[in-house]
Amino acid sequence: MAKEYTVTPWEVHGDVDYNEIVKEFGTKEIDDSLLKKIEKYGKLHHFLRRKHFFAHRDLDIILKDYDKGKKFYLYTGRSPSGPIHLGHMIPWMFTKWLQDTFDAPLLFQIPDEEKFLFKNNLTMEESEKWATDNILDIIALGFDHKKTSIFKNTEYAKTMYPVAVEISKRITLSKAKAVFGYTNETNIGSIFYTAMQSVPAFLPSIREGEPTNCLIPYAIDQDPHFRITRDVAPKLGYPKPASINCKFLPSLKGDSKMSSSINETCIYAGDSPEEVSSKIRKYAFSGGRDTLKEHRKKGGNPNIDVAYQWLTYFEEDDKKLEQVYHAYKSGELLSGELKEICIETINKFLSTHQKARAKAESKVEKFMLRD
Amino acid sequence: MAKEYTVTPWEVHGDVDYNEIVKEFGTKEIDDSLLKKIEKYGKLHHFLRRKHFFAHRDLDIILKDYDKGKKFYLYTGRSPSGPIHLGHMIPWMFTKWLQDTFDAPLLFQIPDEEKFLFKNNLTMEESEKWATDNILDIIALGFDHKKTSIFKNTEYAKTMYPVAVEISKRITLSKAKAVFGYTNETNIGSIFYTAMQSVPAFLPSIREGEPTNCLIPYAIDQDPHFRITRDVAPKLGYPKPASINCKFLPSLKGDSKMSSSINETCIYAGDSPEEVSSKIRKYAFSGGRDTLKEHRKKGGNPNIDVAYQWLTYFEEDDKKLEQVYHAYKSGELLSGELKEICIETINKFLSTHQKARAKAESKVEKFMLRD
Structure with a gap:
């Protein structure tokens, strides 16, 4: 039977079957036994109680390490191209809970070039305007500034680009095509971009000079990027980042994902x-x-x-x-x-x-x- | 008749036919009438007298503008992966003559990621070591420090990456494949790299906020990169950089190009x-x-x-x-x-x-x- 939905970093439509996605993307369901483990650290967030966060990779490993005293940091992001809507805020609200519960530092990436590269009708100036706007919404969610760093890719490129170079050397065109479905008409900036999105998963390991655990909360459509990140990690000698994934907040009309374009x-x-x-x-x-x-x-x-x-x-x-x-x-x-x-x-x-x-x-x- | 030589940014072998290259690459021969024009500005450098610099694009236009009071700047580079040999120094010696003759500022790019991306057996650490070493040879050639800026891509990435993003959006995978011959096994960093090599051709236009003429002296094997640069320029609203190209210094054994690997x-x-x-x-x-x-x-x-x-x-x-x-x-x-x-x-x-x-x-x- 043909799949009746599409979930990519650029497009979500149809009636998303989250059980099928777990299998297709190769993630793991967050089951009751894992929820019990998480409950040890504090009352479960209602996004967990209600299985809005439904899938993960290596979260169990991160928690085992945490119990042994090895802390982890969080990494999430926002690609600015318009105003923030309720759907965007779901993973960030949960990220704040993770920060509070696990006393975890947070790297918040603003890839201000991403939507410019992937969309036809957005200038970098517009992207920067939305970055400035969106950052206010992010801060308003209550992250602890002592434990949170927000950075735009273009302003942090001196740190990021050399790491992206190391990552990009380990990703063949063939791999990028297979994961993202790029064609001959795709621009070469889009193709390279996934390396920039992988960078924050390794920055603390580089800075500390020792493997540092990373947990990335994100809506499941971003999964292709982080499959690449996990694929590259061992080739660079860094630990694979763990992930925890949410479903999409439905749109007003009941579509799978709220979209700011409508x-x-x-x-x-x-x-x-x-x-x-x-x-x-x-x-x-x-x-x-x-x-x-x-x-x-x-x-x-x-x-x-x-x-x-x-x-x-x-x-x-x-x-x-x-x-x-x-x-x-x-x-x-x-x-x-x-x-x-x-x-x-x-x-x-x-x-x-x-x-x-x-x-x-x-x-x-x-x-x-x-x- | 099959061509009996290869000239790409990574490989030069065979008996190079420079007349054929002029046609194949779509450059123009530097003829005697152009030499006479150049002679107005000072005694011709012996590399010009002896046609070691043999090809150009839009050099005549740059000179016409110069006569009207519109100055140009120079851009050249060195991708570090080993010690400097005599062959490397030819375009730089000529660049110094251009700087002195036309009182031209020079951007000297050290793309310290290039050879790392294109070679299997070079680490970024080695590339950095060679960058430090090679910069001494460059400076020793006598460039005027008041008019010359040397920068490594990794150290100048905050300035360069946003421009590379703009450039890369205008280069399709199909174009990059056609010009460089990339395959599915090529890594995505190599594919993006040409955007970084184009950046210095536009930086002064961006900084000045008005079109600024650029002349790029380089050995002819680098031409594919700058064909891309010229292709992108009008799409970004910048002038196409002019170029002046030299032949290769033959190796001791008489091969077309001196190579540091032997x-x-x-x-x-x-x-x-x-x-x-x-x-x-x-x-x-x-x-x-x-x-x-x-x-x-x-x-x-x-x-x-x-x-x-x-x-x-x-x-x-x-x-x-x-x-x-x-x-x-x-x-x-x-x-x-x-x-x-x-x-x-x-x-x-x-x-x-x-x-x-x-x-x-x-x-x-x-x-x-x-x-």
Whole structure:
């Protein structure tokens, strides 16, 4: 049977089958036994309790090392080409939890050349504008500036390029084509780019002069890059970075992944309460029944209802979420009412975020790493 | 008829036909009318008088602009992977003459990653060692430190990488394959590298914020890189760099190009007078006859005699050279005697060079450009 979805670093569409992805990409499912191990370090983040973070590589090894006193650092990133939306924030919220729970340093890469290389209609100037904008949203999520370094590839290239050279020597064109599907029309900057994305997985090992464990939280579409990184690691004498992967936050209309290119399917980090309520009321795909009578009788389907799905991300309280689930499923709670709960939850989250963002500008220099 | 030679940035062998190369590469011959124009600015360098610099692109345009008061800068380079030999120094000696004659600033690139990417058996550490070594030979040639900036790609990457990104977006894999012959086994760093080699052709235009003319002196094997540079220039809104190209200094054994990989065919910049005389006496391919009697009768052939060919590079005095030519051709001068003249000339040149090199170390910081 032909696969009915596509997941690449540039394109996600169709009805993503995450069980199949685990097999196809060669990652491991985060099972209950691993969750129990993680619970030792603190209450599980609701993204773990609800399996939004569903896959990993070598997380068990990183934790074993951690128990023996060998710490790890985190590496994640944001390729700037537009405003931040809720979907972008999921892996970063979780990264902050990892930072707090494991007292882990974080390298936050801003590959400001990536989207310029891969898109036709973006200039470097626009990319830089979005980098400046996006960094405020990142800082607003509450990372500890003493443990977090944010760097743009173009500003950190003196450090990064020599490492990218070492990495790129170990990646053949044939390998890059197989992993990313490049054609003769692909530009040579795009082809080289994956080496730049691998660099932060090795920087601390280089700096410390000894193997340093790295954990990379990312949405699963970035996996091809890090398969390359893991492939190259032993050739350079560095440990393979571990990974922990999340599913995509569905779009308002219920597609697999929220995409900033379609305004109506997105809630942006800067949206006003009115924009949020208007978008959710208008567009959020509903799992409710066609008529009030039918809904009361048969109940709604929370599993396909976007307002409910979003609550699984933004309502931390398991009991509250369960109440909503059952009330909706039983028909007691109507679609419109569910949407209002979602609106309130998202607006509460965004209100906190936007307040923090307003104070972020003055903190930027504490975070930035430059050559 | 199949071509009987190969000229690529990585490989030169066979009996190079420079007339054919002009056609194949799409360059222009430096004809007598162009030489006359150049003569306006000062006595022609003997490399021009003797057509060692034989080809160009847009040199006439650069000179017309120069006459109108629009100056140009020079860009050349050295990819470090071993000691400097006489062949390497030819384009640089000429570059110094251009700098002096046209009061031209010079960007001297040390692409310390190039040979690492293209060779299997060179580490970055070795490349750095040779970079440090080679820079002394470059400085010893007498460039004006007020008008000359030497930079290693890895140390100047914060400036270079963003420009290389812009360039690389305009080069498709298909183009790179066509120009360089890359295969699926080529590493992705090598493929990207040409973008880094193009950068210095645009840096002053970027810095000045207006189109700045560039002249690149180089041995003709580097031409594929600069064909790419010229192809990309208008897409970025910069002027195409002009070029002026030399033939290769023949090896001791008479091959088309001196190669540092074969010790006996090379005179290194650091060779002692004894090494020079021993190598030339032992190995220099002779255009003399088999017996003394035959030589006296029929004369030698200076056109295939390496000692004579080298004199055309290192003996500036046209009269002296002509005397040697006729004396050898008439049979009056014997092969051994011609070799002694060559030895004396080379040793004089190297003695001056080595004295200057001994003082170069203290000047390095005046030349180096770093981020």
